[in-house]
Amino acid sequence: MTDPAGPSMGLHTDRYELTMIDAALRDGTAHRRCVFELFARRLPGGRRYGVLAGTGRLLTLLRDFRFDDDELRYLRDERIVSPETVRWLASYRFRGFMRGYREGELYFPGSPVATVEGTFADAVILETLALSVLNHDSAVATAAARMSTAAGERPVAEMGSRRAGEGSAVAAARAAYIAGFTATSNLEAGRRWGIPTMGTAAHSWTLLHEREEDAFRAQIDAMGRETTLLIDTYDIPRGVETAVRVAGPQLAGVRIDSGDLPTVAAQVRAQLDSLGATATKITVTSDLDEYALAALAASPVDSYGVGTSVVTGSGHPTAGMVYKLVAREDAAGDWVPVAKTSAEKTSAGGRKRAVRALEHGRAIAERLYRGDEATGEPASTVERGLQVPLVEAGEIDSTAEGPEGTAAARNHHREVRAELPLHAFALSRSEPAIPTVTDTL
Template identity: 75%
Template sequence: MSADPRDLAPSTALLTDRYELTMLQAALRDGTAHRRCVFELFGRRLPGARRFGVVAGTGRLLGLIRDFRFGDDELRFLRDERVVDAATLAFLASYRFTGTITGYHEGELYFPGSPVLTVEGTFAEAVVLETLALSVINHDSAVATAAARMSVAAGDRPLAEMGSRRAAERSAVAAARAAYIAGFGATSNLEAGREWGIPTMGTAAHAYTLLHDTEEDAFRSQVASLGTGTTLLVDTYDIREGVATAIRVAGTSLGGVRIDSGDLPVVAAEVRAQLDELGATGTKITVTSDLDEFAIAALAASPVDSYGVGTSVVTGSGAPTAGMVYKLVARQDASGAWVGVAKASADKASRGGRKSAFRELAAGTATRELVVVSDGFEPDATAASHPDARALQVTLATRGEPDAAYLGPAGVEAARAHHARVREELPVRALALSRSEPAIPTVFVDAQ
C-alpha cells in the first residue's frame, strides 16, 4: 500500500497557539468538543483607512490544513512539555479536519464585516485551525491589498516584486504569491517561481559592477552572458556616464536600464532624453529605490516603463496585517438545535449567525456589500433571492478535502484572473490612495 502524501509532508499542526489545544482539552472533558460549530474569519475594519481589501492566502491555507495532523514528533513534544493530557493526545493522534470550508474566492475584494472564510465542523476540529488561518490570511491579504493599490497607481506599467531580503524566508515566498495575485507581473524570488509558477526576473546588483575594474567591464561581461536584451544598472557611479557606457557597450538595441537612486521623476526624464539622443529609443527604463504606491503615483507622468518594488509591498506598505479575527458565530446546543452566538465586548463585538454574502451592482459597479444573517445552520445562498447581486462565497473544502481548483500554480492563476475581473467593479472613488471610508458600505440583513 502506498503512503498517503499527507503523511510524507511536514506537519503544520504546531503552527498554532497553545490555548487552542488547552481549550480542546477542556471541551473534550466536558463533552462540548463534538458540538457542531460555525467559525467565521472577518475583519472589523480595513487597516490604514483603505478603501478596499484583497483576499489572499486561501490556496496556501487549504494546503496547510491538508497537512495539519499530529505525528509522533508533535505528540512527543506536547507530552514532554505537558501541554495537554493523555486523553487529548489520543484524540490528536487521529486528528483530521473533516468539515467544510466556504469563503470568498482568492483574489476577491472584501470590506469590513465580509465573511471572508467560514469553517464548519465540530468545535474540536475547527477551533485548532484558528491560529493557522489567521496567520496566513492576515499576512497574505495585507500584502495583496498593498500590491493592488500599487497596481492601480502603476496603471498599464508592469510591476515586479523584489522584496525577499526584507522578509522572513517563507514570508517572502508568500508575499511574492500574494503580490502576483493582486497585479504584479513577476518576482525576484526563485522559490515562488518553483512553488507557485510565478514568472521570475532579475539581472545584476551594484555588487556586480563593483566587482569589476570598471563599469564598462561589468556591462560588457553582463551583455556577453545575458545578451543585449538585458537590463543594465546604471547608477553605481555617475548616472549620465553609466547610460553612455551602457549604450556604447550594448548598442541601441539594449533592452533596458535600471535606476535605483536619486530624484526619480527628474532622473527618469534625464535618462529618457539621453537614451533618445543616443538613438536607443526602444530601451526601457525600470525604476526601483524604496517605491510604494504614493511614489509610483508620483511617477505617473514620468517616462518610466516599469517598477520594481521591495520593502513596501512585502510589509503591506504600512499595514503589515489585515487585522482579521476568527470567531465562533453559530453552534448546536445540548439538544442539537442551532443558535447564533457572538461576543458583546466593547469595541470588539461580533455578529452571530451563519452569513451569506453578495455584492450588489448597478450597471456593473459595486454599490454595497450585502451580508444575509441566518440564526440557523443553512445559509441563504441562492442567487435568485438577490437578483441584482453577485454571490461571493464558494466551497473551498468538503469533508476536509480541499477543492484542487484552488491549489498550486493553477489556483494562483485563477485567483489572479478573478482579482482582475472583480477590481473592474470598484467605483472610481475606490481607486484613490488617500485615507477614507470603505468604498462601499457593508449592510447586514436578516434572512427571510
C-alpha cells in the same frame, strides 16, 4: 497541482487552542457542532477595500495539518494537554466544512471571507493557521493592488525577499502577483506557484570589475542585449553613455535605483534618445510604494520594481482579521447564534450568506444575509454570490491550489476589481468604498 506532502503543521498553533480542546473533551462539548467565521472588523490604514489572498496556501497547509510522533511527544512531555487529548490529536484530520470568498476577491469590514463548520474541537484548532496565512497574504495583496493601480499599465515586479522571512518572502511574492504585480525576483515563488521571475545584476556586479564598462560588457556577453543594465553605481550620465556604447542602441533596458527619480528618469530618457536608443526601456526601483508610483505617473518610466513596501503591506503588515465563533448547536441540536459583545470588539452572530450588490456593473454594497439556514441562490440578478465551497467533509478543493489556483486567483481579482466605483482607487484615507449591510433572512 499541489506541493508534495510537507512537514506536520500541527504545532503551528497557539497553546490555548489545545487547552480548550483538552477541557472540551473533559466536559463533553468538544463534539458540539459549531460555525466559526474569519473576517476583518475594519480595513487597515483607512483603505477603501481589501484583497483576499492566501486561500490556496491555506488549503495546501491544511492537508498537512496533523500531529506526528515528535509533536505528540512534546505535548505529552511538557504536560500541555492530558494523555487522552494526546490520543485524540494523534488521529486528527480536519473533517469539517469550509466555505469562503474566492482568492483574489475584494472584501470589506465584516465580510465572512472564510466560514468553518465542524465540531468545536475540529474547527477551533485551525484558528492560528488560518489567521497567520490570510492576515499576512491579504495585507500584502491589498498593498499590491494599490500599487498596481497607481502604476497603471506599467508592469510592476516584486523584489522584496531580502526584507522578509524566507517563508514569508515566497508567500508575499504570490500575494503580490495575485493582486496585479507581473513578476517576482524570488525563484522559489516562481518554481512553486508558476510566477514569472526577473532579475539581472546588482551594484556588486559593477563593483566587482575594474571598470563599469567591463561589467556591462561581461553582462551583455552572458545575457545578450535583451538584458537590463544598472546604470547608477557611479555617475548616471556616464553610465548611460557607457551602456549604449557597449550594447548599442538595441539595448533592451536600464535600471535606476537612486536619486530624485522623476528628474533622473527624464534626464536618462532624453540622453538615451539622443544616443539613438529610443526603444531602450527604463526601470526604476529604490524604496517605491504606491505614493511614489503615483508621483511617477507622468515620468518616462516603463516599469517598476517594488521591495520593502509591498512585502510589509506598505505600513500595514497584517489585515487585522479575526476568527470568531458565530453559531453552535444547543443540547437539543438546534443552531444558536452567538457573538462577542464587548466594547469595540463586537461581532454579528449567526451563519451568513454574502453577496456583492451591483448596479450597472458597479459594486454598491456588501450584503450579508443572516439566519439559521443561510443558503440558496442570490435573491436578485444584481447580487453576485461571494462564497464557494473550499472543503467538503474533509475533502479539499484542489482547484484553488498550486500554479493553476494562483493563476485563477489573479484572473478573478482582475475581474472583480473592475467592479469597484472609481473613488475606491484613490490613495487617501477614507471610509470603505462600499458599505457592509447585514440583513436578516
